[in-house]
Every structure is written in structure tokens, then in C-alpha cells.
Amino acid sequence: MLIGPPGSGKSTVGTLLAQRLGTSFRDTDADVEAVAGKPVSDIFVDDGEERFRELEAEAVRRALDEHAGVLSLGGGAILSEATQSLLAGHPVVYLQVGLADAVQRVGLASARPLLVLNPRSRLKQLMDERRPIYERLASLIVATDGRTPEDITDEIVKGLTA
Template identity: 80%
Template sequence: MNVKPRAVLVGPPGSGKSTVGRLLAERLGAAFRDTDADVEAVAGKEVGDIFVEDGEERFRDLESAAVAAALAEHDGVLALGGGSILREATQELLQGHTVVYLQVGLADAVQRVGLGTARPLLVLNPRSQLKRLMEQRRPIYERLAVLTVATDGREPADVVAEIVKGLPA
């Protein structure tokens, strides 16, 4: 049996992967799955704690395994952690999937993420860190995406409607 997610959402922190993903799954009558939640379930602790206690490399290992499992098992809407696309093996696994890049500008991302949140890669000088992450990852998101949807200044429902129109039948 060949299981494949209907849509795989990628994008930087604050792009709306979880919010849009839940709404999209509801609209499609499908299940929603977030690989960050899968990582937390396996590790028994929150993503921020994994970074602090075990390091980024350990988190990325857990994340890679979570993405591989979700791509093989899940047939609904899948939201990936913002940095999950950094590993070559994950990029290869995403080939042939309906990858939707949720594009967001720095101002909207900062507003949505909030600069006091427990996002491990945004601890020191969060605004410049987020800008750097977004610039570093943008070419990968763009290359992997079969559909790119801008989320700046838009309601999640509008973003979902655009994704639904762009999904393969």
C-alpha cells in the first residue's frame, strides 16, 4: 500500500504551518500531523528542551526520523519543522510529494512567532536570527515546493483556499 500525504507544509517559524495545516486538514477531511509533535512524543520532552539538553544535532536526528516515518505512514496534511529541510536525506525523501511552501516576510514572522517565545534557534537577538534562518532556508524551500503560497497579512482561511485550488486532483 502506497501511503502519501495530501500536502506537506514547509516554511520558516511563523509561516503558519500548524495553523494552516489544521485548517487545511479539516477542509480536506483528512488528519493533521506535525513532526515537531512526533519528535516531542518520542523524546518525552519539548523541542526547546531537546535543543538545550541534548543539542541541535540530536534534535535533527530525531526530526529526520520523524519526517521519514510521517512521509511513509501519513495520508493527510503534514507540517514539518522549519529546519527539517536542511538535511539532504530529507530533501530527497520529499521528492515526489506535494510540498507547499508557506512564504512569510520577516515582519509577519516576527509578529507571529513573538520574540519572547521558547524557540531554541531564536534565543540570542531573535529578529536577526530569524532573518538569517529565513535567508538560509529560502532557496531550499523554493526548490522543494510544488506550490508556494504567500501568507503575509492574510487570514489562515484565505491561505487554505489558495492551497486547495493548487493541490493536484
């Protein structure tokens, strides 16, 4: 299970990690989009954040029931107490990223719905608010700043097999 803020590398590293472990990769944001029939940004605009969070919590629950491979959770999925409970007992890797790297990776002109107004400030706020939850849920914390996805994947594989 990979958790972390936008720009931490969950999708990129998750894909590499799944390949390395010889398993499949699944992203709960993609699951939400498939169920809703539209991109996450459109769900926020059309249906609101509350509806998105409901779909997200259900996507995480379903993925944990159905998927035995590497799972990437959306950055805010950990806000749900039900999701936090479901993660107990699973290996959870928190991909830790600093603001500068996150901004560079996400881009300030992205279509991420929670970063529309003053994206750099909002991203910092989200990261600060969520950091304690990420840290509490993690069985392994991996810093990603200035590192290649391959290097990060190597550290995760070592950490999971130690």
C-alpha cells in the same frame, strides 16, 4: 506537506487544510516531542541541535511512511538531504512569510531554541539561508503575509486541485 520558516503558519493552516480536505493533520515537531518525552526547546538544551536534527529526520521519514494526510514539517527539517530526497514526488507547499509577519506571529519572547539570542536578526538569517531550499522543494508557493489562515487554505486547495 507544508514547509516554511517559524511563523509561516504551518500548524494553523495545516489543521485547517486537513479539515477542508477531510483528512488528518500531523506535525513532525509534535512527533519529535512525543519520542523524546520533552519539548523541542529542552531537546536543544539537553541534547543539542545535532540530536534534535536526527530525531527530526526520523520523524519525517516515519510520518511519510505512516501518514496520508496533511503533514507539517519543522522549519529546519528541509536542511537534511535525506529529508529533501524523501519529499521528492510529494506535493510540497512552501508557506512564504516576510520577516515582519513572522516576528509578529512567533513573538520575540518565544521558547524557540534557535531564536534565543537576538531573535529578530537570527530569524532573518534562518529565513534567508533556508529560502532557496524551500523554493526548490516546493510544488506550490503561497505568500502568507497579511492574510487569514482561511484565505491561505483556500489558495492551497485551489493550487493542489489545479
